[in-house]
Structure formats: C-alpha cells, structure tokens
Amino acid sequence: MTHSVIELPVHADDRRIARLAALAIGLTLAEAALPSPVPGIKPGLANIVVLLVLMQYGWRAAAWVSGLRVLASGLLLGSLFAPGFWLSAAGAVTSLGVLALARHLPSQFFGPISLSVLAAFGHIGGQLALAGAWLLPGIALIKLMPVFAAAALVFGAVNGVIVARFLVSSGLDKTIQQKT
Amino acid sequence: MLLRAGDAGVLFAGTGLVITLAIYGWSGDQGDTAVIRAAGQIVETASLTHVQRFAINGPLGTTQIEIEPGRARVARDPSPRQLCVKQGWLTRSGQAALCLPNQVSVEIRGRTTVYDTLGY
Numbered sequence: 001m002t003h004s005v006i007e008l009p010v011h012a013d014d015r016r017i018a019r020l021a022a023l024a025i026g027l028t029l030a031e032a033a034l035p036s037p038v039p040g041i042k043p044g045l046a047n048i049v050v051l052l053v054l055m056q057y058g059w060r061a062a063a064w065v066s067g068l069r070v071l072a073s074g075l076l077l078g079s080l081f082a083p084g085f086w087l088s089a090a091g092a093v094t095s096l097g098v099l100a101l102a103r104h105l106p107s108q109f110f111g112p113i114s115l116s117v118l119a120a121f122g123h124i125g126g127q128l129a130l131a132g133a134w135l136l137p138g139i140a141l142i143k144l145m146p147v148f149a150a151a152a153l154v155f156g157a158v159n160g161v162i163v164a165r166f167l168v169s170s171g172l173d174k175t176i177q178q179k180t
Numbered sequence: 181m182l183l184r185a186g187d188a189g190v191l192f193a194g195t196g197l198v199i200t201l202a203i204y205g206w207s208g209d210q211g212d213t214a215v216i217r218a219a220g221q222i223v224e225t226a227s228l229t230h231v232q233r234f235a236i237n238g239p240l241g242t243t244q245i246e247i248e249p250g251r252a253r254v255a256r257d258p259s260p261r262q263l264c265v266k267q268g269w270l271t272r273s274g275q276a277a278l279c280l281p282n283q284v285s286v287e288i289r290g291r292t293t294v295y296d297t298l299g300y
Contacts, residue, residue: 109186146202
C-alpha cells in the first residue's frame with residue numbers, strides 16, 4: 001500500500017483571501033448581534049471588506065471573500081442552507097454581479113461611494129427577488145420595498161464613506177489610482 | 181475628494197428610486213367606483229368621475245352620499261354617533277363607510293378588489 005500525498009500548495013494570495021474573509025466573517029458575526037427593527041435590515045459591514053478587496057485585489061478576490069463570508073457565517077450562525085442563508089447568498093451573488101459591471105465605471109467620477117450604494121441595492125434586490133419568488137410570493141413585499149431600499153441607500157452610502165476614508169487614511173487610494 | 185460627481189448622481193438616483201418605490205408601493209389602488217348598499221342590497225353603483233349626490237332611505241331616515249371626482253363620502257346620516265360621516269372622504273379601493281343604524285354603506289372599488297382581512 002502506497003501512501004499518496006496530496007499537496008495543496010498555499011499561495012500568498014490564498015492566505016490573503018483567507019485573512020480578509022475572516023475579517024468579513026467577524027464583521028458579519030458582530031452585526032448579527034445587533035438588534036434590528038425589521039429582519040433583513042443590517043448595516044452590511046462585511047461589504048466594506050468586500051469593497052476594499054475589490055478595489056485593491058480585483059473582482060475574483062472579492063468574489064472569493066464574499067463567498068467564503070456567506071458560507072462561513074452560515075456555519076457559525078447555524079443558518080447554513082436555511083432560508084436566511086439562501087437570501088444572504090442571493091444578495092451576495094447579485095451584489096457581486098453589480099460590482100462586476102460597476103467597477104468599470106470611470107473612477108474619475110465614480111468612487112467607492114457609488115460602488116457601495118450600487119452593491120447595497122444589488123444585495124437587497126437579489127434578496128427581495130429570491131424572497132418574492134420563493135419565500136413570500138405575493139404582494140406583501142411591495143409594501144416593504146421602500147423600507148429596504150432606503151436602508152440600502154443609507155447603509156450603502158455610509159459604508160462607501162467608510163471605504164473612501166479608509167483608502168485615503170491608509171494611502172491606498174494613490175496606489176489604486178496608479179493601477180487604473 | 182470623497183464625493184465625486186458620479187457618486188452624487190448615484191445617490192440622487194438612489195433617492196429617486198426609494199421615492200418611486202414608496203409612491204408605487206404605498207399609494208394603494210385609487211378607487212374608481214362607489215358601491216352603495218342599503219340593507220345589504222346594492223342600490224347604486226356610481227363611477228367617481230363627476231359630482232353626484234344620492235339620498236338613500238333606511239330604517240332611521242335618509243342618508244346622503246356625496247360623490248366627487250376620485251372620492252366619495254357620507255355627507256349626512258341620521259345615526260346617533262355619526263361614525264360613517266366622521267370617516268370623511270374615501271379614495272382608495274377597498275375603503276368603506278358603514279352607517280350601521282341606518283343600514284347604508286359606501287364602498288370604493290378599483291381595478292382590483294382588495295380583501296377586507298386575510299387570516300393565515
């Protein structure tokens with residue numbers, strides 16, 4: 001009997017993604033402890049990490065961080081494969097899709113605030129689309145949509161400002177502008 | 181340079197979207213007809229297009245119903261507590277004013293009929 005050794009080489013990229021995903025997971029867990037008046041309305045602090053990763057390391061890395069965050073926070077919060085998990089996943093997928101398009105906007109005019117607000121709308125849009133199609137088919141969601149959209153706008157803008165301030169204070173904005 | 185030109189545009193567009201959703205989601209269905217009942221039987225069906233007045237007789241006396249473009253109300257009623265009169269103008273589909281002592285009611289209907297209540 002021969003021992004076969006499977007080697008999984010770990011690159012620096014993998015470590016970085018794991019570290020950033022851990023940060024996003026931590027923010028998701030911290031956020032889950034916050035009481036919310038309406039289920040589903042959350043600040044989405046993990047999106048700050050996703051956005052920073054997107055701007056610094058590109059879309060693939062952001063998708064990895066976002067996907068790992070959804071999976072791991074599902075495990076840790078005990079909601080893996082429960083409706084809440086699927087809503088979260090639908091939101092993450094839509095928001096990444098929006099970001100894939102939005103990151104090609106000219107960065108001269110569209111900064112992190114635009115990306116954050118658009119991603120937040122993508123998030124809530126994906127969640128509501130899945131909820132409307134699967135969990136709550138009917139008209140009840142229409143009445144809730146303005147509330148969710150307003151929350152997405154406010155939290156998206158706040159997160160965007162945080163990202164922009166972080167980029168400026170850490171001096172990353174210059175390196176990013178050199179890259180683009 | 182925290183807020184760039186496009187960011188302001190995105191924020192404006194987002195605000196516009198929220199307002200549009202609020203108007204669309206919360207305005208409800210504008211009614212277009214008023215159904216007037218006396219003792220449970222429909223006595224008049226009037227469209228809310230022009231000014232009309234109806235006098236409906238019930239056990240206590242005459243209930244006057246006023247219809248204007250887009251709205252309807254019970255103008256006078258002989259009931260002691262005047263609840264249906266105090267309801268004022270009705271505009272949305274599904275709204276109704278009941279004058280129970282005089283057994284007269286006005287109900288607004290729109291393109292879609294809404295439910296009074298839903299039990300799950």
